[in-house]
Amino acid sequence: MIALQHCTMVSAATIAFIGERSGSGFRGAELGVIEANYQGEFLGRSYTLTDSVQSDTAFIATTLTGAALDELADRYPSYAVMNIQDRADARRDACRRNLFSVIPSDTMYRDAQRQWQRKQPDVRAEARAWESTMRKYSATQLNTRYREHAGRPMDDEAWAGWAAIKVATDQLAGGAVATPDELIDALRKPISFDGIKGVSQSFRPNGQMRQRLLLVAGNGKIVAEAPIAGVVDGNDLDTLGRAHCGK
């Protein structure tokens, strides 16, 4: 078999998952690891979830929030810390170099809601990071895979858990990132991540993952994707939430 360049030995790494595992954030992360290992089979790489940072840990994924999340990021400044659950703007405003927030911020949810209200003031819809009935952009495939894995529909936290693993392992796949600290640098570059929302996704300087939000009406139907064209520039993901560092 013609191997890809010189990588014939299996390179194994761990992903430290810190925080509660009872919710959908962890289930999403589990699916992300399964898919990263699927890709890894073709590349000679494998990943294992652990509950603490070890000598072969590549990055940290966490469901911690608030001060506990701040402390985790401060304790491991050379590891990328993927924030799955905390929506508070304070996490983004602090602009920690190693903290990457995958779930949208409170302001992003509010901005999406406001854009919708300007477009259709009479129709109630809720802003979400994900919707389990979504079919566009191959969402059907991801929703099916998650439902088969977790036994329930994919929600915002589950999507964020999946995306947190995938965005980091995508950068590791090429073999160019040699250390956990280099992964932080790689994630801070203009990457092109497929979060299954039909648009290229990257991280802002404040660590927030750029993404579309969905507006879901009471009957469960997706009525719009934010940024909402016509209200703002539909192609400018930075019209949702804050892009800069500091308040």
Added chain:
Amino acid sequence: MRRPDVIKPVTILAAVLFAATAAAAPSNRVFVTNERGDSVTVIDAATNQVVGTIDVGKRPRGIGIAPDGSEIYVALAAENAIAVIDPVAMEVVRKFPSGDDPEAFAVNTNGYLYISNEDDAKASVYNPADGSLVAEIKVGIEPEGVAASPDGSKVVVTSESTNMLHVISVPQHRIEANILVGARPRSAAFSPDGKLIYATSEISGEIKKIDAETYKILGVGTLGDERAKPKDVLVSLDGKKLYVAGGRANSIAVLDADALVVLKKIPVGERVWGLAMNRDGSRLYTTDGVSHQTSVIDTASEKVIATVATGKFPWGVVVDD
């Protein structure tokens, strides 16, 4: 050699048998699958007029032609089957089961269909003569585009979620290389001399050029438009240009195949996904899905010279000439 026109059922049967046992003369037609029309629109390549509409079955998408031109194959997503069409009689002559939700496939020089099974992370190889399953090859998650090398010795499958190209050796049907590419690789194509592979990535908006022997990535280009999600890619007959369907950018990008820079964008209808070229390379045919039409492009002038109304949401296109 011109085939006699056949209008009576008995002579149609004779013609089908004749076609099955001897190399068929080309029908000189363009065949377009209409995803929501459950049909195939047939266009005369000389006149750009619709000469027929074939009811093929539920949710037709990928389309391909046998090496000898005697049969056209259509993937029916909602029937989990491949429909086989006689291009002269313009009718479905048989169907065979294909595995779940078939979308894209390539017909190799050995006559076999190489189908990507999007939900099962595998590629399946079928012999259309008897519908038998020849091989199944495990690939990455959400396999999509399939391309066969001109000499038939390799088939490339893209896996959209794993961001890879898998190179399958024929007839061993084993993976001989896995190549990481940009996010959501959609489509792949070989250069006419078989030495290069070009692959489009929908989310990163990239086109990558890969050496077909060493599998090294030789270059990367982009379409330079945020809305453009590159879909089908074709290489010109002289290998010097790439034609890339730009999705919602509603245009075909013409690139320098060597430098991977955009030379020109040819505006077509809305949501252009499918692309096919005629045998002498003088014409390109698109599927403009949301405009429900095919655009006919003259490659010398790089202009649209005709648009042909198709059925609802045209998806794939193939030329029999």
